[in-house]
Amino acid sequence: MNRIAIKAIVKKDIDAIGSSIQMWLPMILVPLIFVVVYPIIILASFQSGGNNITGNGTEFLLKIIDTLPPGAIKGEILAFPALPQQIAYLFVNYLFSPLFMLIPVMVASIISANSFAGEKEKKTLETLLFSPIRERDLLLAKVLASFLPAQIITIFSALIYGAVIDIAGYRFFGSMIFPSGNWILTVFWISPAISLLAVLINVFISAKVKGYQEAQQLSIIVILPVIALFIAQITGFLFLGNLASFLLGAALFILDALCLRLASKTFNRQKMFLSCH
């Protein structure tokens, strides 16, 4: 393994993010909307509404709480005396977690689309392939260059989200509710697995496309399962408790391992080179 070359490529790719507003702006703005604007709106709306909240939406959310299997999650929610607290807790601690997963997926997709397809577009992949770096090292460098920033942004986003919830919701909930076991699993177990998957899927996409825009458009397919997960959670079809989160992460890691194996077999210098032209 050529660590010097791998480190050089990772650094170069990460530096490239800072030089392109097209890349860094959505990676800052979207997480900020998710982790600052979303919890503030949720908390503000439930705090201003008092204890009397009604409507179809409320009934729907109560139904979700009712259909939860008896156990820790239901216990946590019902431990709050008032209905607005229960629903707000459901929102910020559980319903939001699949949506939060969009952050690592989106960041990983933006960077990895640029990392491979962007190099093709700018005709710099050719010069990398003319260097003596081994295919496996190049693949590893490219995966790390997308995966590491995605994880760093995810962890920072979770910390900001936690700070907003704990500061803005302290009086409302009567205690600090973040972090919970569910969030630790989301940030440190599911997010790395799903962002790695997004990167690897982008490797396959990039091998087929000619440019960054095309790669980015196709990479939207990675977001679809996350949206499906959010819909499953909000409709009560699947509820991501600790065990379900753990199993989901494990399944994603198995998928990662399979994709990585496939990628290292198909990441062939000649194929990559010919796909540049």
Add this chain to the structure above:
Amino acid sequence: MENLITMDRVSKSFGHVRALDQVSVSLGKGDILGFLGPNASGKTTTVRLLNGVIFPDDGVIRVMGYDSVKDGNEIRRRSGVLTETASLYDHMTAAENLMFFAKLYGLADDTAKKRSNDLLERFHLSDRQKQKTGTFSTGLKKRLGIAKALIHNPEILYLDEPTSGLDPESARDLIRYIKELNSGRLTVFVCTHNLAEAEHFCTRFVFLDKGRVIEGGTLTELEAKYEGCVTLRVDYRGAITAALPKEAAFKPLSGNASYDSAQLTVATKKQVPAVIRALAEKVDLYRVEQINSGLESLYFEIRRQAK
């Protein structure tokens, strides 16, 4: 002479398109080979095959004793390539680009910095080393691209259209530098359309057409092989037709107030001295120049005969 590159009956197709067809080329250490041919004749494909980034369908390629299919990384470690586009990272400065490529080729930090500074100075880029290459002109990018290809002190340098986009001064400087490097025994493989430049710095030539080698050799060998009629341009004052030997065909050209001009054609090079002597006795000669000599004439003649 020890062969550094040997291609033996190499073929390569892309889908139904035959890019190279039974190409055999050898290149000795210290040669500067001009690889000449029109667009899509297979020049760039050859460079890629020689560097092991694509593989031949048939035939064997050995570079510095290594097999291009099995030992591509070993070949690439000892080769430098300047592609037609300089392939630099626009978000990085000139110095950062060189340092990045130095690391890819495994140079230690100190060596990389020294080599980078030397090359920046050699290519007159020291004052721009902290400037992002995205702001560079084509010529500046090309100069930096060559510096990049030389960062690891390669044994073979591949240049794809090295002087395109360069101003005449930079092109001349680059050719002088390639010659300097060559005197230090660097082997150079140049794909080019610029026949006038190639004639001045290449020691051997290979002519390619539609993926096939149609001719090869040194300029002297090729001139001897393709020796034919010689066309001269003559600037003179006096009654030239009376002075002309019968073997020279005469065609007047537009002259100026000081002298007249004409084109003379003789069947062989051996007749040229006699023609010049005969003219010098009867008319005032200002200039005699062979206009169908050199690589360019050979290029067209070789291609014409190949058809």
